[in-house]
Amino acid sequence: MSLLNLAKQSFAAARLGSGLRCTYATKSLFVANLPWATTEDQLSSFFQTKVRVHSVKLPKDMQGKAKGFGFVEVEEEDYETALSDFNEKDFNGRALFVNAATGKKPTY
Numbered sequence: 001m002s003l004l005n006l007a008k009q010s011f012a013a014a015r016l017g018s019g020l021r022c023t024y025a026t027k028s029l030f031v032a033n034l035p036w037a038t039t040e041d042q043l044s045s046f047f048q049t050k051v052r053v054h055s056v057k058l059p060k061d062m063q064g065k066a067k068g069f070g071f072v073e074v075e076e077e078d079y080e081t082a083l084s085d086f087n088e089k090d091f092n093g094r095a096l097f098v099n100a101a102t103g104k105k106p107t108y
Contacts, residue, residue, distance in 0.1 A: 026054050027079040028101035032069040034058070035092045042092075043070060050085050051078035071101050 031043070040056040047053050051074045058070040074082050087098040 025076050026073045027076050029072045029074060029079075029082055029086075030069065030099050030101040031072055031086075032097040032099075033094050034066070034068050034070060034096070035094055036066045036068060038066065038070075038092065040070075043072065046091055047072050047074065047082065047086065051075065051082045 034043070038058065040058050043058070044053050044056045047056075054073040054075070056070060056072050059067050061067055072082070083098060083100070086096055088095050089098075090096075
């Protein structure tokens with residue numbers, strides 16, 4: 001690991017610890033076809049087998065039920081690996097759909 005990468009990771013860890021979000025070196029994945037009972041910790045652990053995960057978000061509906069999809073923020077360097085290695089991979093009996101997360105489209 002280069003000294004520059006080590007410095008970036010240290011800086012990112014310090015920013016994350018202070019409650020600020022570090023977005024300069026991460027990319028988000030859209031993950032669909034999740035089992036309803038999936039937790040953020042379970043999905044994070046699953047992805048951490050091959051890539052460095054910064055955060056996991058699993059949206060819920062108004063009643064607090066999982067929507068069956070989520071977002072995984074990974075290191076930019078691990079992004080392509082995550083796309084290729086986790087798309088259509090089995091997760092608790094279901095084949096995941098993993099794609100690039102895009103910005104939310106405005107609704108009028």
